């Protein structure tokens with residue numbers, strides 16, 4: 001039984017408390033199928049989220065199987081399924097792969113057979129068996145809704161909440177989905193609550209809850225709704241609601257509710273007697289041995305999988321999505337291969353010799369001036385080229401870093417929130433992102449360093465140079481991952497990341513020295529400076545001298561650059577962790 005007692009959900013608006021849900025009291029027995037209807041903006045989704053625990057109730061209490069959820073904690077993730085308005089499947093995956101990933105993320109299965117059994121069961125329950133190999137992107141609207149349901153059914157939830165799962169469907173598909181929800185409520189005493197705009201197919205529901213401005217105006221049998229509102233047709237209910245304030249509808253419902261609950265109970269009893277509704281009396285622990293053989297995966301309580309199972313599932317799903325997206329693979333390859341080629345176009349100039357002033361004093365003052373000029377010219381040529389090439393590498397790797405991660409979390413935030421609600425650990429999610437991105441960072445940075453070094457050997461300690469290339473890419477990737485986790489949309493995250501990279505070059509001081517009083521404040525934040533300075537510091541002394549002769553910006557010792565970049569990576573990861581844990585469900 002699910003029970004709401006005077007539940008309120010209040011928000012602060014212009015300094016005032018506004019009840020989006022106002023004293024909602026309802027009782028829903030096991031094996032019940034209820035529609036939540038009402039005019040647009042009346043609070044249907046808000047009520048569903050309040051039941052799910054996504055909107056913490058401000059007042060009143062929710063009870064589930066006698067347990068006070070307000071005091072004793074929320075539903076276990078496996079107990080509840082929530083099918084949101086948006087699609088929770090990835091387009092490049094197949095139906096089967098989507099359900100398999102959902103199962104691995106939510107349920108601790110005993111072995112491969114148990115996993116297959118669960119997948120086959122939900123495919124069959126939702127009528128998706130015949131199209132299990134089909135990619136999500138080619139599914140029809142109705143098939144996508146079925147898939148959304150299937151992905152929630154993997155944990156066999158006892159409470160299934162559906163938000164507008166029939167909206168936008170043609171009448172036939174709509175009826176099929178409502179019929180499917182009805183059938184799902186007839187299994188194992190599952191309660192199914194469905195928010196809908198549509199007043200069609202009401203006869204398939206056990207009860208209808210009519211909301212008006214966050215208040216319950218009616219909750220009773222579907223065939224009595226017209227009688228209650230004194231209208232001829234259900235389509236007239238919404239216009240009728242508008243004829244008086246919601247307080248009056250609520251007051252009048254409180255007066256009549258007992259009679260309607262009595263009718264609901266009687267028709268439920270009739271359905272049980274007629275065998276059309278089967279509500280198991282036994283708790284799971286009391287299931288007989290015979291039952292256990294029939295449904296082994298339901299007899300044992302569903303446990304959440306471990307950290308490493310979730311990490312492995314997310315990582316393999318991420319690589320699969322990456323390789324299925326040919327455009328993304330092409331772009332990555334083009335970036336990895338072409339960016340270093342761009343740098344090598346300039347490597348000739350950095351190759352030139354740097355002459356030293358001869359020890360012997362020239363007899364002729366003119367010759368001495370000419371020699372000094374020649375040495376100076378070579379220093380300027382080589383110094384500018386070496387410094388420029390290092391900065392070019394650093395900037396291109398910064399760009400790759402931002403491209404790696406700016407959309408990584410923000411682009412799939414809704415799905416992540418949904419999966420978190422279903423029991424996904426943010427730590428497993430973040431670890432999967434780090435493992436995936438680390439592969440990109442390693443491939444991009446090592447190839448950049450090695451390829452450029454092949455055409456124009458780094459004139460200094462190459463391993464240190466390579467380390468700074470890795471660090472700048474890692475720092476930008478981590479910081480942009482943090483931005484991605486904190487921003488609300490992928491567009492915001494991309495824009496901010498691009499600006500961040502755009503400011504690296506001018507503020508690094510490698511091209512133009514900044515005024516000292518500005519440099520003091522900007523330098524700590526400019527990763528490109530630290531990677532450039534660290535790399536320059538790793539040059540052999542003659543080349544280092546040549547670089548110093550052309551720059552006005554001071555250099556910092558390698559170890560300080562190293563720690564600063566590690567600090568930047570740390571800051572990015574902390575931001576990503578904070579952002580990933582934060583509740584960001586729209």
Ligand SMILES: Nc1ncnc2c1ncn2[C@@H]1O[C@H](COP(=O)(O)OP(=O)(O)OP(=O)(O)O)[C@@H](O)[C@H]1O
Nearest residue numbers: 011020038039040041042043044045046047195197
């Ligand atoms: N967290 C929130 N903060 C402020 N306002 C909110 C919040 N959540 C919902 N609302 C507002 O509460 C009202 C009810 O929203 P809700 O989405 O529950 O309506 P609905 O009945 O599901 O609407 P629709 O049928 O159009 O989807 C809307 O006016 C919405 O803007």
